[in-house]
Amino acid sequence: MKLKNEPSREDVELTAINVSKIYGNKTLALDRVNFSIKKGERVCIVGESGSGKTTLAKILCGMIPPTSGEIRFLNKRIDEMSEMERRIFRIKVQYIPQLPDLALDPTWYLYDSLVEPLRIHKLIASKQEERDLVREICEMIGIRMEVLMRKPGNVSGGELQRVVIARAILLMPYILIADEPTSMLDPSLQAKIIKILLDIQSKYNMGMIFITHDLELAKYVSNRIFIMFKGKFVESGLTNEVLINPHHSYTKSLILNNTS
């Protein structure tokens, strides 16, 4: 599946420069945040609830606009992109939302929800091609085809989360943002889903952003880590270095809480 004018994969980079977000009049959710991710990287953003992780994720994938600062994809500000460039951005940066239960339309069959992004962007020429692609992705992620003939209310949380992941993967994104993809699942499923995500990441050499509050998970999945506290990155660097030798008091307390 190739797009017209599709950029070569080598120079893919998603950057946030001095991004701030203010909700309403005074709630400062993000305070001059700088962030970047290249293809092939695994980056973790760690922080407690309300620290601004999800806000950053939504700004990065263009769901909500920042109050100030800029987001650049392929060296172009996303608010100054042409229709064509914007379409590529929308397809190639994908977001996996936090709550699996309203992540898909409850009145739609999972199959239709799954292929909807392809249909919206008219990326598939024939029904046959569509079905083959779905079969291939489902095999990779471990979704039984009969699950797709049901509606979201009739499948388990784990199956739903897999479909949500498959929906993002179908578009072959360069950057995948997973916002606490496992927070609603039980531990054994969590491990499976994380493994699937990591397999996909290395298979397609995607850039993947994990958002989590779980330091253990961060240690396991990421090369680079950003610690977020009250809308700011208080610490960032290689995961091992940051976790072994933290500088900021918040990081220290996080590590302490996690080990205890």
Place this chain on the structure above:
Amino acid sequence: MNKMEIIGISIISCIIFMALLSFGIGSIIDFPKSKQYSPPSIQNPLGTDDLGDDILELLIIGSRTSLLVGFLGALFSTIIGTIIGALSGFFRGVLDDVLGVIIDVFLVIPALPLMIVLAAYLSPSFWNIVIVIGLLWWPTTARLVRARAWQLKSAPFIESLLALGASKTYIVFKHVLPNVLGIASARFILSVSHAILIEAGLSFIGLGDPTNPSWGTMLHFAMTRGALLYGAWWTFIPPGLAISITSLAFIILGMGLEQRQKLSTRSMEDII
């Protein structure tokens, strides 16, 4: 199906069967006449009225108009309410402000007096009554649908579609409307009951369509032609009961459906 739905549906199917029977009876004009105000007997199971018409036959013919006006009025008001509610809830902004004010204005208008005025002004006819009910009974539906659409707008699947670049029209028609259909259909059933009552009220005070007699019309004639003075209870008790039972059946069914909605969508509390 829960108990309420079963009770509601069985009563309603009896009444619909009755309305279908009316097509076999023919027009009211060529009825064979009996003695005036004769009490219930084997020949006339529910007695006769001041013209010697059989009350049971009138009741069966009246069910047709009552039900039809009820259904059409409710359908009309549900469609208006659902569309206005979905647009207003989904697009928010200026459109929502304007539609919100319109909804609130219609909500505070005392509906029944205005309907009486409108029905009187428009001259009594079948379609005028349907239109009057439709135009004045939509705001509550719009409110409910709007709250649901509002909720949906921040649902992750809508957010992700917006981020994906899907057009708003596409989202409203493909995702928002199917998701408010459950609420809208429960409201529709409840509206039928209201519409039947309103039609009965309008006909009772003489604003009904004289060529399509309904249960309300029967009550009207019982009142104005002296059945009360005569003591002919069989002229007003059967239509009165029919109206109550029918609207009750729709209310029971509507409540059953609403309960199901509450079970399938968890956050309905903030809707009213």
